[in-house]
Amino acid sequence: xxxxxxxxxxxxxxxxxxxxxxxxxxxxxxxxxxxxxxxxxxxxxxxxxxxxxxxxxxxxxxxxxxxxxxxxxxxxxxxxxxxxxxxxxxxxxxxxxxxxxxxxxxxxxxxxxxxxxxxxx
Amino acid sequence: xxxxxxxxxxxxxxxxxxxxxxxxxxxxxxxxxxxxxxxxxxxxxxxxxxxxxxxxxxxxxxxxxxxxxxxxxxxxxxxxxxxxxxxxxxxxxxxxxxxxxxxxxxxxxxxxxxxxxxxxxxxxxxxxxxxxxxxxxxxxxxxxxxxxxxxxxxxxxxxxxxxxxxxxxxxxxxxxxxxxxxxxxxxxxxxxxxxxxxxxxxxxxxxxxxxxxxx
Numbered sequence: 001x002x003x004x005x006x007x008x009x010x011x012x013x014x015x016x017x018x019x020x021x022x023x024x025x026x027x028x029x030x031x032x033x034x035x036x037x038x039x040x041x042x043x044x045x046x047x048x049x050x051x052x053x054x055x056x057x058x059x060x061x062x063x064x065x066x067x068x069x070x071x072x073x074x075x076x077x078x079x080x081x082x083x084x085x086x087x088x089x090x091x092x093x094x095x096x097x098x099x100x101x102x103x104x105x106x107x108x109x110x111x112x113x114x115x116x117x118x119x120x121x
Numbered sequence: 122x123x124x125x126x127x128x129x130x131x132x133x134x135x136x137x138x139x140x141x142x143x144x145x146x147x148x149x150x151x152x153x154x155x156x157x158x159x160x161x162x163x164x165x166x167x168x169x170x171x172x173x174x175x176x177x178x179x180x181x182x183x184x185x186x187x188x189x190x191x192x193x194x195x196x197x198x199x200x201x202x203x204x205x206x207x208x209x210x211x212x213x214x215x216x217x218x219x220x221x222x223x224x225x226x227x228x229x230x231x232x233x234x235x236x237x238x239x240x241x242x243x244x245x246x247x248x249x250x251x252x253x254x255x256x257x258x259x260x261x262x263x264x265x266x267x268x269x270x271x272x273x274x275x276x277x278x279x280x281x282x283x284x285x286x287x288x289x290x291x292x293x294x295x296x297x298x299x300x301x302x303x304x305x306x307x308x309x310x311x312x313x314x315x316x317x318x319x320x321x322x323x324x325x326x327x328x329x330x331x332x333x334x335x336x
Contacts, residue, residue, distance in 0.1 A: 089282070090280075092173070092175070093175050093179050093282055096171045096172055096173055096175055096179070096183075097171070097179065097182070097183040097186065099172060100149065100169040100170055100171050100172075100183050100187075101169060101183065101186060101187050101190065103169070103170065104167060104168070104169045104187060105190075108167070
């Protein structure tokens, strides 16, 4: 079935775009706008036309084709924002760490007799 | 170096005991909701505080970074819940004479005090999984009592903020070719430390973090 092959290719492309080509192109924005355009097109297009397009891809009904596309696009957006979340968490860690160290250094500078790790530790 | 989260009840006694033996102590309060930082400060040691809770891995790395900036030649990580024994510190640091990193082991001769059979079985299962993931053969993969030389620190940089850092460390030890030795240590489980231990379900999260949040 053509659609199965297409969906597998789409999933592979998602993996490639999300994990290997991260941050190079704003694909997530393109895909979100594409979904909006697709949604508007699906509403405006006559049902028979959608069915005809679906048949080209080996899918029985136009509505099924839309479902497949939305699922693949949704998966991409989900994974994209997950990787973004992990990246933000890493940045939060860096900032929190630097703040903690900076405060300790300021405290130590104010109190010269502060007990910290000595070089011979 | 002691990473602590919500340990106000025990942290003062733990750091006082370690500091009393002459070890320079750095406590990293990982965004505790209780008075952990204040309790540790009372003991007169250096306290760093994360303004938000990040996880044990992140707290350890913060302490390591701070100790390195202050010129530490070796770093020891010590649990905040009172399960480790300060008497083990000399043998752990002495092992660094011939190794880059010394890992404490609860199952290398000394007794595991107070642990239930279920806890021991879980620890052994976790060790088996970690050994499989890291390609190492250790008797105890998740003991928080470790020591390493300053020169080993860059190779051991922790990127796993939460509990998966233990497996991450083993993987990094293996791939960096650092000389590692296991040192027998005594671990005393108390009701407090048992309550703070990792449950079986936490293992799923740790595995998820290990595989999907690695850098």
